[in-house]
Amino acid sequence: MTTEYQVRLDRDACDGVFACLVRDDRFVEASDGLATIDGGDGSQHERTVDGTELVTFTDEQLTAAEQAARACPVDAIEVLPEEADE
Ligand code: SF4
Numbered sequence: 001m002t003t004e005y006q007v008r009l010d011r012d013a014c015d016g017v018f019a020c021l022v023r024d025d026r027f028v029e030a031s032d033g034l035a036t037i038d039g040g041d042g043s044q045h046e047r048t049v050d051g052t053e054l055v056t057f058t059d060e061q062l063t064a065a066e067q068a069a070r071a072c073p074v075d076a077i078e079v080l081p082e083e084a085d086e
Contacts, residue, residue, distance in 0.1 A: 004058045004082040007065050009037055011051040013076035020068035020077060024061065027068055027077075035076070 009027075014034045020027040021035065030036040037055045039045045044056040057065070062081060069077040 002058060002060055003062045004056065005062050005065065006080040006082070007037060007055050007057065008078040008080065009035060009053040010076045010078075011036070011053065013074050015074050015076075017073055019071040019073060023071050024064040024068040026061070026065075
């Protein structure tokens with residue numbers, strides 16, 4: 001089911017453990033050794049000054065994002081589901 005949702009990554013909290021990468025391949029290692037989100041085409045990507053990335057997706061990978069969020073030992077990832085798309 002296609003769902004619109006947002007994924008928030010707090011890069012200040014991220015510890016570079018990379019438990020998220022194996023759950024959702026949209027999380028990738030950045031040159032600074034921390035995780036970043038590779039939204040690819042079709043996502044809206046915002047990066048705030050405090051180091052938080054906020055990406056809006058409309059796809060079928062909500063579960064993978066939620067698994068990545070649950071796997072993160074420092075709770076740096078938050079998934080914010082929107083209403084299901086009809
Ligand atoms: S699992 Fe959490 S701490 Fe580890 S790289 Fe991903 S966001 Fe960072």
